[in-house]
Structure formats: structure tokens, C-alpha cells
Amino acid sequence: MLSLRELQLSFATAVLDGSCAAIGPWIRDEGLDPAARVDIYRNNLHEGFLKALALGFPVIQRLVGEDYFGQLGRLFLAEYPSRAGNLHHIGAPFAGFLREQFGATTYSYLPDIAELEWAYQECLIAPDAAPLDPTPLQTMPPERLADLRFDVHPACKLVSSEFPIVRIWRANQEDRDGTETIDLGQGGDFVLVRRNDESIELRRLPGADFALLRSIVRGGTLGDALQIASAVAADFNIATALRHFVGLGVLTCVHTN
């Protein structure tokens, strides 16, 4: 007699790995063989998984077409089975999976688009946070500014690419016919994805601003971040950049040590 544990592991093996050897004998035939019954569950699983994936990555689906997206989705599911009861989480490794598939090909912009779409999904559900009150900064002695660290709003994500990913993303929204020709060599994008009230905004940043913010996100001090940004653009103006980020509500909290 199979224990409940053994039954569940065998059933999962049958559905996910395709082997009914262990579970088959424990499924009643009732006029339809056990493997065909397991197929029903496998189809349901694939359908639900692909639907959830397509909801999170509509631009990828549009770029590769529905059929190929389905094939990619099945491969993806085989390598990265869902690890949570909430289907939202299945999209997390998708950009990495696409990088394995397309990293060294002429489609290497696909993983970057997937990263952009995942950032979009993450911003949709991130917690709210109050924007930074800049008053204490204005009265702070200049020599202390270099040691400051900031928290960045949870609904702000950074994505960069050597390809024009924002243009590709916009050209493949539902209301566009998708016929626009885009030169992949026109130059890349540094993108801040952020929630603005109830919608998500993709904002292209100058390279130095992006480098500053990425350093801050990674926990660097303002001094570290400035050094990195200045290496990108010699004329980088940190006061302007900070005012910009504070105004957008990107920064939420300042730590003085």
C-alpha cells in the first residue's frame, strides 16, 4: 500500500517527468487508462502555467509568437518547475532561462526584454513606501553627505541593455500593430521601471544617473555612488540627479551611518 507521501511524489513524477510507472497501478482504469488520466492533469498544468507566463510576459509572447512561446514555456517549466502556490512567482527565472537559450544568438535582446517585463510585474505588486523628506539633507554639512546611504522605493527596478528595449517594448504593446522596424544597433537603454500612482512607468535614464542609482540600490554610500557615476560622465551633477530622484519618490529613507 502506497503511503500518502509516496502517492503524491509518484503522481508529481508522472505529471512533471512523464513516468507513470509508479503511480499507474494505483489509478483506477474506469474505461480510460491511467496514463490518459494523468495526461488530463498534465494538460491542465501546462495550460495554467502558460497562461500565467503569458500574463507576465506579453511582449515576449508577441515577439516570438504564440506557438513558439508555448514551446519555450514547456521547456521552461521542465527546467524550472513552479516552487510556490502563487503562480506569480514562476516568472522570476524566465529571463535567466531565455539568456541560456538565446544569450549568444541574434535574439539576445529577448532575455533583456524579459527582465524588463519581470521588473514591471514586480513593480505592480511591490509594497507602498513614503517618499523621502529632503529637508534634513538641505541643512546637512557637505562633508557628511558622502557617507549617506538611501533606501530605494520597493516599486523601483533598474534594467539595462545594449539594445533599445524600451522602444521594442512600446512597439509591442496591445494597441500597436507591431510592424515598426527597429534597428537593434541604435544603442542601448538604461531604464528605471517605477510605479507611478497606479500605473507602471518605464523611464530612460542617462547612463551616469543609472549608475548612481544602481550603486545606491546595492547599498553603496553616496560617495561611492558619485565616484561610479562620475566615471560614466565626467560632468555628472549629483545635486541635479538627487533632486530628480527625490522628486520622483525613488528614494524613501536616508541613513547617516
Added chain:
Amino acid sequence: MAGSRAGIGLRSQHHREIIERRPAVGWLEAHSENYFAQGGPQRKALERIRESYALSLHGVGLSIGSTDPLDRAHLGELSRLIRDFEPMLVSEHLSWSSAGGRFLNDLLPLPYTEEALKHMVERVCEVQETLGRRILIENVSSYLQFSSSTLKEWEFIAALSRQSGCGVLLDVNNIYVSAMNHGFDPLTYLNAIPPESVQEIHLAGHTVNRVGSREIRIDTHGSQVCKPVWALYEYALQRFGQVPTLIEWDTDIPALDVLTAEAAKADRIAEAHRAVAA
């Protein structure tokens, strides 16, 4: 009282229309996992909707029947959602969806054995203790039966309710689908469920598929409630009385009016039943 008129499943496609039009339905049921977000538009919409409607939370991802450890993070999110939205009912399924850390994200049937019953009772009790409230457990549609089962599904769910104190969310469509797939009389099922345990009824559509030489009904929640299920609903009203009833529609989601029309139909049947009973 909330629930004296039928409710409908809440889908994000209808958020704006519900907020603007406030259709006359009794209440709304949200899939818990769809609102685990801690901020953002989905959550804001639910806050606005909650101002005008009673709400129930229906979970599809807790994998309560699994032998893997209960996902504490998932339960924590559910707990927070309950605290924030004060739902009238909280429900999950008589099913499992994960094994060895891999999730199948589907409502998989249990073997109806004494071992599985004991396990479900323990898990439901653990969830009820964590959430600090009674939950409802819903019967699912199934496309296979395990040969190790020693209990009937209706015996299993009645015993689960008795031993764990959970309520029963009776999905009349699922009973019909499983009855057709496995060849039992749906009335036998309904007659075995203790009347006082039933706290909610679900109605939905399903599809009829041909697999090999067999007809298999699949619970898609993607169409209107079929005639035999409406007939079973009438029987359920006789047996269980006026229970909050919900129209579920989860795939190929139609215009809001289609859902409210189905809910109105359930209301008319319940009204006729009340008139006869009075």
C-alpha cells in the same frame, strides 16, 4: 444580510466596472493569491471594492492536502490579507498541489483513506489555528480515482468537517462533474453532507471532452452553469437552506453583465424555493 443574494467571482478585468457601476450582486469572492500584493493597483482596487461589498477569500494555492510542510510564508500572506480585508468567509480546497517542493498549481485529488483523512484534519486544524478562524473546504472535480481509497469522497469530506470543525464549501458543479466522470449519483453525495456544515455553495460551468472512447467532463469555470447543475442547486437549497451562493468564472472571462445575469438566475431559483418553503 450579506449573502442572501448570490455573489460573483471577482476578476481584475472587472475591477474598474465594479467600482464605477456597483452592480447589484450580493457579494464578491476574490482568489486570495491574486491579492497578496502589498501595494499597487490590484490591492487599491480591492480596497475600494471592499468599501461597497462583502467579500470572501478563496485560496487556490495553499496545497493544504500535501505532505510537504505547510508554506508558512503563504499562510502569513493570507493572514495579512484577512486582517486587512475582514472577509465573511475564507476557503481552500480538498486537494493538494505540491510534492517534494515542486508545485503543480492545480487542484489534485487525494486518495480517500484513513491516513489521508487524518493528515487533512491535522492540516486544516493547523491552518485554522494560525488564521484564528474557521475555514471552509471545497470539494474539487476529479478525472481519476485512486484504487487505495477506502472511503467515498462524501464520507471523507463529512468526516473532515466533523473532526476539524471546518465548514464545507459545496461546489455543486464539481459534484456533478465527478459524478459523471466516476459514475455515482450526485444526490447520494448531497445527502451525505451534514446540512449544518455547508456554509457556501459554488456554481460554475464545465466542458465535456472526449478522451479516447470516454467522455470526460473537465472543470474549466469558463462557461455558463449547465441545466443539470441548476437542478442539483435546487435540490441543495432544499437540503441546506439559504446558503451564500457564488457564480465562479475563471477562464475566458466574459462581460460583467453575463456574470450578474447568472447570479440573478441563482437568485430567482432561491426566491422560488423560499416561496415554496414558506
